[in-house]
Amino acid sequence: SQQGEEDPQALSIQEGENATMNCSYKTSINNLQWYRQNSGRGLVHLILIRSNEREKHSGRLRVTLDTSKKSSSLLITASRAADTASYFCATDSLTGANSKLTFGKGITLSVRP
Amino acid sequence: GAVVSQHPSRVICKSGTSVKIECRSLDFQATTMFWYRQFPKKSLMLMATSNEGSKATYEQGVEKDKFLINHASLTLSTLTVTSAHPEDSSFYICRPPCGQTDTQYFGPGTRLTVL
Numbered sequence: 684s685q686q687g688e689e690d691p692q693a694l695s696i697q698e699g700e701n702a703t704m705n706c707s708y709k710t711s712i713n714n715l716q717w718y719r720q721n722s723g724r725g726l727v728h729l730i731l732i733r734s735n736e737r738e739k740h741s742g743r744l745r746v747t748l749d750t751s752k753k754s755s756s757l758l759i760t761a762s763r764a765a766d767t768a769s770y771f772c773a774t775d776s777l778t779g780a781n782s783k784l785t786f787g788k789g790i791t792l793s794v795r796p
Numbered sequence: 797g798a799v800v801s802q803h804p805s806r807v808i809c810k811s812g813t814s815v816k817i818e819c820r821s822l823d824f825q826a827t828t829m830f831w832y833r834q835f836p837k838k839s840l841m842l843m844a845t846s847n848e849g850s851k852a853t854y855e856q857g858v859e860k861d862k863f864l865i866n867h868a869s870l871t872l873s874t875l876t877v878t879s880a881h882p883e884d885s886s887f888y889i890c891r892p893p894c895g896q897t898d899t900q901y902f903g904p905g906t907r908l909t910v911l
Contacts, residue, residue, distance in 0.1 A: 714896055723907075725889065726840075728900040771839060775896070783830065784891070786840045 687715075687772040687787030695793040702759040704790045706772030707752075713775045715748055716784065717757045720769045729757070729770075764796045799823060802890060802903040809880060810911055817875045817906045819890035826892040829873035831865060834887040834905075846873040880910040 687708045696702050706715070717729040732739045732748045732755065739746045745758040759766055769791050773784045803818045819829055827848040832840040844854040844865050852865035862884075864876040877884050890903040 716900060725904040726902045728902070731896070731898055731900060733896060773840075783842055783845075785842070786832075788839045 687774050687785065689770070689772055689787045689790045691790060692788070693791045693793075695795065696762055698762060698764055698794055698796050700762055702762050702766070702792055702794070704757045704759075704770055704772075704792070706755045706757070706787055708755075708772075708774045708787075709753065710774075710776055712750075715746075715755045716773045716775065717744075717746060717755075718771045718773060718786075720771065720789075722768070726771075759792075762792075762794045764794050766792060767794045768792060799901050800890065800892060800903040802888075802906050804906060805904060806907045806909075808909045808911065811881050812879055813910070815877045815880055815908060817877070817888055817890075817908075819873045819875070819903050821871045821892055824892070825870035826873070827867075827870065828893050829867060830891045830893070831863075831873075831875050832889045832891065834889065836887075840889065843875075877908065880908065882910045884908065885910045 687706045689706045712734055714731050714733045716731045719727045719729055730741050730744055730746050732746050734750055743760045748755045769789045771786050771789045773786045775784055799822050801820045807815055809815055829846045831843045833843050834840045842855050843858045844852050846852045846865045846867035848867040854860050867873045885908055887905050887907050889905040894900045
């Protein structure tokens with residue numbers, strides 16, 4: 684079953700604008716991760732935020748985590764056409780040493796040049 | 797460089813063929829490997845977890861006899877799609893457990909098309 688649910692499902696913005704994507708989940712987690720996937724390609728790990736962290740930055744990416752609301756957001760600043768891709772959040776749940784990643788349905792981001 | 801490899805990257809086969817997908821950890825040992833499946837324009841769904849030295853653990857709804865998973869060594873896990881049918885056409889991806897490290901890895905994926 685899917686744990687994370689992203690919104691919006693699709694987002695279209697102009698190059699240079701910021702893109703904000705949200706993810707909500709249902710159960711307790713160890714961490715939450717965001718991935719990017721270009722069409723027909725594999726997954727690229729973007730960022731991992733642990734359950735005791737509230738905000739994390741990596742280059743043009745900013746991720747927040749609110750465990751009380753069971754939600755996370757991914758902000759891409761100054762977007763580029765190359766950011767066009769599908770974005771997934773994935774939750775790492777509390778099931779022991781080899782805990783599983785559960786993916787949301789994904790958000791399709793289109794950045795218009 | 798890549799730390800997890802998959803072979804083949806793409807396979808097209810006729811219905812009824814069995815297809816074997818290899819997932820190798822390149823510079824580390826993995827006692828466990830997660831196998832995911834992704835249908836076109838859909839999300840990734842965990843299929844099963846291979847375990848070195850013991851049987852694989854399958855997720856609910858995944859046929860054990862259809863998807864044979866073997867953890868042959870600490871660097872190799874294999875997924876065999878037996879008697880593949882068009883509905884098995886999908887993107888199959890392996891992933892080693894990476895704990896809570898900041899860098900997480902997935903295999904590059906294998907695109908299976910069954911005619």
